[in-house]
Amino acid sequence: MARRTKVYEGKAKILYEGPEPDTLVQYFKDDATAFNAEKREVIDGKGVLNNRLSEFFMVGLGQIGVPTHFIKRLNMREQLIRACEIIPLEIVVRNVAAGSMSKRLGIEEGTPLPRPIIEFCLKDDKLGDPLVTEEHIIAFNWASQQDLDDIVALSLRVNDFLSGCMLAVGIKLVDFKIEVGRVWDGDFQRLILADEISPDSCRLWDIETGKKLDKDVFRRDLGSLTDAYTEVARRLGVMPANSAPATKPHLIN
Template identity: 45%
Template structure:
């Protein structure tokens, strides 16, 4: 397979076309950003860590029957993925109150959420990824009711798999976001799953082991990502 021109460059990843119209190369860069790009920094090893972390998680999800766009690792920072027609709606599950939920509702950080909450956000950086609902998604043509129902079902299936995986490593899966797309008409999990897009706490100490370390200036960002990986069995070399 031949890697060709860049198709898209996001905040931390770049996407390249290939000689296969159904396949792309996803490159994880060392770039890190927060607060809609207002805080930026390059963190050594981040691209490698997130690429291998994502591959491990995607393979676990595939083994559990969840369709993903991931196909194979290509290098330390690259992987081959299916080319999806992305749906511009992010699915967010929260198992524990943290982040924007705490700010919006004034609830206490760390409160267990039973049952877990499910939220939808429009993927639009310029508008700050506003919260939406199923009605808005349908009305504006961002997703059909059938697609939304499948996305929700898959998002909770991911929750069941990953909550247990991280619990086995002594961690709490606080919350996470997922993005989906269409591959030959079928709903498939896209983008990535790494500590960049979820919150993970140590189950005993509640130490933050995710991107909040970067957002809050706690330091040791990549070291925390690697610690999470080691606890669940990711091999970084």
């Protein structure tokens, strides 16, 4: 690690220069944060689980034709990814009212939405990642109208895939956040899915019990975050079905 050049460090991941041009190494930390990093804790094994789960989802999306930055998993905490220019937006796809939507609109948490709703937030921790409209995005040149059309189409495909994956193992996909980046293929620009997909960036509820299996466990002090993420990994087949929850889980290669 010491020999690498750090490119960026966020709340949950570190990016290092990759071994080849236009690549990066993405390292998953054990840090858990909430409320714009006002609440922070190190949870042993969290980065290992998120690395493996994000690989699982990125590979699956790639197989159905969704372009992503993922190249391959390198080890338990790192993956090789394609470098891209991140569009400064967080794209939130909501299937059920929860979290900030319930607070903003006064909708009871758990209320199914009539259709998936896509929201955009400006990526700026100092401002608290404020909600923005398509008019803001286009006016301030964060993305073009064509970019937004492509982002919406990509987001809905991701939603369909993740919803199906989760439903098959008895989990409700309440909402999730993604990021999108630009890459160039010759003279042509295209958009790809970037960052990660893990229980850190999704709300996941057990269909039968409503038990939370995502970062709300940490936000709301509902128990062990590692146990919740391990349960998701186990149901998806990322971990052996008979494995016991552990702070340093053994994952299937």
